[in-house]
Amino acid sequence: MKCNTITIIFLLFLFSSNVSQLQAQEKKQKILSEIIAHRLQNKKKASAYINLVNSLGWELRYTNFDSVAILSEEGYKLSKEINYKRGQAKALLASSFSEIIAFKNTEETLKKIDQAIQFSTDIKADSTLISAYNIKAIYKTYIDDYEGAYKDYNLALLLCQKSNNTLEETKLYSNLATLFSVLGDNDESIRYYIKALDIANNLKEKFWLGVVKSNLGYLYNKTNQFEKAAILLDESIQIFIDEDRKVWLAYAYLTKANLLLNKKSPEEAIIFLDLSDDLLKNLIYEKLKQDLLLGYTKYYQQLNNSEKSEELAEEGFLLSTTNKNQIAIANFSEILYQLNKEKENQGSALFYLEKFKNITDSVALQSKQNALALLKAKTDFQKEQNDLKLDSQRTIKQQKTYIVFSLFIVFLVILIAYYGYKNNKTITHLNSQLEEKTEILENSEKTLKYANETQEKLFSIISHDLKSPINALKNLLLLIKNGDIKPNEFLNFAPKLYNDVDAMSFTLNNLLSWSKSQMNGFVNNPINFNVSEKINNSIKLLQENANQKNISIRNNIPKDAEVNCDSNQFNLIIRNLLNNGIKFTPCGGSIIVDAHLKKEYLEIRIKDTGVGITPDIQNNLFKPDSALQSTYGTNKEKGTGLGLLLCKEMVENNGGEIFVMSKINEGSTFYFTIPKAI
Known part of the structure; x- marks a missing residue:
């Protein structure tokens, strides 16, 4: 199971309930009481009882993985006995979503989600189908299948727009924004979050407004837009306090702490780190706890407490290695490299530097592949939708053609009686010419559209290939400027830089020749x-x-x-x-x-x-x-x-x-x- 992405932006917010912590506890107790009442009356095979079991499992998804597994198994088994497909779908979704949260997701999890999609499709249960596609998209994001995640999010979004469900539409735009953030496309991510924010401002559920603001605040912090980030994070923290949403409040506190660490204010950052830590003690969301550990490590590093910072960094390195979280391994490796370099532990410093460079180089390569995959997904999805639209337009056009043709036949009979065979032949010939010209125009439009799309994709790929070696040289020179490496060590990188520049020169030569051929x-x-x-x-x-x-x-x-x-x-x-x-x-x-x-x-x-x-x-x-x-x-x-x-x-x-x-x-x-x- 891969989990190589920074998930401090929650992919899971789509499935949070709209009630406060106290209300959630009361709701769980009420559901449990109703379940006991049904059992005493021996009504376990009724759909109402199955809905209660599934609802309780869903309420426990963040806090008790084992209970969710037991309840989901019971709900699925009883639903199957009475052929209650909606109950089967909801039981499978609760189980699979809980597995994703607890890092226990496997290929079996994907099978459960696909079963739920099939059940929901069979009974035309759009609301359950939206949840199923979103959970599937979250699963695919966790295994780095961004192409599949993009498609599933958009399928869910189409269902929301069809039913005019603005709340679910807000969540889905936020999820798409998160997906682009995971891929490093912060501009596209911010664009989607702003779209989600416009919709969320008109919602009655203020909790979702807090969700969008906290995630948008995270992105502004990531892109060094600190003032915008601080405003949004403070607003989201107040919303989560008012709504008593502890999971999201912990996330917002941690994001605020990272903002202060980026601004080199560790004394203020520790306040929010501790607040987040207190809230996370009773939750099972291990990835967020791992991000919190990284925050504490950076805090002690900024205080020049090398001993404590190294202790936490080594703990985080071991934990992230166990969880196979490559980005976390890189973050902790970078800190351990800096600490060991300061202590002149050359062997350890080199070990962690190699770890850091290997992962970042691999992530850079994977980033290009992921971006290309997502570009292909966007193109393929748009093509599918355009094809569907064209089919619909073609059907309408065909119907109109039948009507026009029928009227034309009636009119033609009259003309035959009045003008005779010659006039009829002339009209037929003119219609044939008109159809040929229409077909020529349609083919020309398709050819031009395809050429434009191909050139846009091509220049997107070429721009990435030209930027990569330039950025590599820029970063290396920055290391020399900051004293992180000595000038004589620069020679070790000279062969690779030569190859990068040589490849860039070759690419530019081809690009110039191709551009000339396209223009003239x-x-x-x-x-x-x-x-x-x-x-x-x-x-x-x-x-x-x-x-x-x-x-x-x-x-x-x-x-x-x-x-x-x-x-x-x-x-x-x-x-x-x-x-x-x-x-x-x-x-x-x-x-x-x-x-x-x-x-x-x-x-x-x-x-x-x-x-x-x-x-x-x-x-x-x-x-x-x-x-x-x-x-x-x-x-x-x-x-x-x-x-x-x-x-x-x-x-x-x-x-x-x-x-x-x-x-x-x-x-x-x-x-x-x-x-x-x-």
Whole structure:
């Protein structure tokens, strides 16, 4: 079970009740009394009794995992005996949600949620179905399936909007905001929270207004907008005090403490840390307790109490390691690195620094993959909704067409009687022309929309790839500036920085060429030139990259082979294909370039001994959206996937063709043809 995200923003608020702590205790006691009364009357198989059992289990979800499991099992079993599907669904949801809170969620938990969705769908129970999709989205967020979580949240949101349920709509917008916050997209998260806040301001339930304000305050604190954060957090704390909501009050206190720690005010922060600690003692939400421990660690560190700070950091490191919480491990590792560095414990400092860097590097890579997955999810979901909308519009249009056509037939009969066969033929011809033009316009609109969406996605990916090496260099220089590493230690990072800058240069070159082709098209200046010499020049440019992986490159092109094409475009084709060969060939491999004459063309082949390409990817390799499927090389080399699109455009622009043959673990061979010299 993964849980690699900072969950101090509650994903669970959607399922909190709307009653105070005292009212909640009274409600539990009342439900328990009614359950006992039903048992005494031997009415255990009635739906009313099952609803009571499920309700009690739901009320206990934050405080007593074992009781929830027993009650949910009873509720499910009795519901099944009388075929009460709503009861089965609610029992499964209480059980699965409790498992998520207690970090006991497994694949069995997901099966329970899917069963609940099926039961709710069968009986058209929209309110239960909304809860089921939300719990499923929370589960998927906890296992880092952000693409699935986004889809499930939106499915629930559609149900809310359909039923005009503004309260549930507020919760769902907040949940979507939380999802983007987990992925590090704070701007998108704040946008969703502001949308939720606009709706929450008109709700009678002030508790939900406090929920949105506390989470929005957390994000403003995270983005160093301290004044906005302080206002929202103080307002949410007052709401939670008025509503007697201890779980959320503990969360708001902890967020306020983190705000004060960020402002270097530990004396004020300890007040809120202690308040949060007192509230959390009787709760089972272990992740929030772990975040509280991190807050205490930072507090003692700011007081320069290294001994206490190290003690808490080591406790947190062990706890987060046990829970496999990678972000928490990184946070505690960073603190332990700083403390050991101050004590000149070089061995321990290096150990925790490596832990911190390994996790942060891994998280950075995962962040890109998650962002791409979420981008795909947003695109796919929007496409599904657009398809549904188009189907609906098509049906309405078809109905209107039937009506118009029927009227036209009546009118046509009259015209036939009056004008005869000639006029009827003319009208039919005009209608045919109109339909053809309409179809042409619709196809043009679809093509333009697809091209715009593809370019937007492509530039989003490229911008991330260009920012990553720049940020890496910036952070390293900041470490030198702050004295965290010595200038001579900078040389240890020089090879990686060179590779990052080299990759960025290659990406920029491809991007500029592609942009030029999109705006003006490629302008050809074909000339005759020697192929072998051009390829030798490209090999020299990429030799350093090949040497780093001990890859040999052989040029077997005949010395007298000449072609007629644009030399600059030819160079870009060769360099992209060679660069891909180096990228996907393991250390110690080889790349061979040779050519064969074919009538009026020279067929050039670039063969590597790399990892190969799967048939599915081969089928889509040169399609317009193939750049969105770029992968990492054998040494984690980055790329945008733009190179192959450029190769295809330039080969075809010079009158040739390009294709590929590949087998997994045996390597790939790229073929392209260029006209022979005139």
